[in-house]
Amino acid sequence: xxxxxxxxxxxxxxxxxxxxxxxxxxxxxxxxxxxxxxxxxxxxxxxxxxxxxxxxxxxxxxxxxxxxxxxxxxxxxxxxxxxxxxxxxxxxxxxxxxxxxxxxxxxxxxxxxxxxxxxxxxxx
Numbered sequence: 001x002x003x004x005x006x007x008x009x010x011x012x013x014x015x016x017x018x019x020x021x022x023x024x025x026x027x028x029x030x031x032x033x034x035x036x037x038x039x040x041x042x043x044x045x046x047x048x049x050x051x052x053x054x055x056x057x058x059x060x061x062x063x064x065x066x067x068x069x070x071x072x073x074x075x076x077x078x079x080x081x082x083x084x085x086x087x088x089x090x091x092x093x094x095x096x097x098x099x100x101x102x103x104x105x106x107x108x109x110x111x112x113x114x115x116x117x118x119x120x121x122x123x124x
Contacts, residue, residue, distance in 0.1 A: 001025075016049030017042050 001021055009018040021042060028038040059067065075083055082090075 014046055016046040019049065020045040 001018075005021075006018060009015070009021070024038065024042050024045065027033070027041070033041070075081060
């Protein structure tokens with residue numbers, strides 16, 4: 001990449017594009033990309049780099065004592081904290097049993113109402 005192009009990219013604040021341009025030029029030549037495909041690739045590179053930098057700035061501004069991710073979390077340390085999938089299965093099973101219990105109670109209530117003379121129809 002020539003100096004003029006590098007200066008222009010710097011002036012336009014396209015440093016992400018500047019970093020990946022050489023690789024993308026070779027890729028475009030070898031894959032015979034048209035202009036639109038090439039432009040899409042280099043702009044996508046710029047957007048990815050900007051997003052990564054923005055996340056890094058936000059993490060730095062947050063001044064976290066330690067940087068952690070869910071991948072680092074030890075679920076075995078606290079047995080009351082279970083993985084999402086396991087918790088969803090547990091809650092789904094509980095909900096299913098509550099629906100079954102609700103259906104049984106509804107039948108019993110309707111039976112009791114019928115024995116008291118209520119038919120469920122409005123009477124004049």
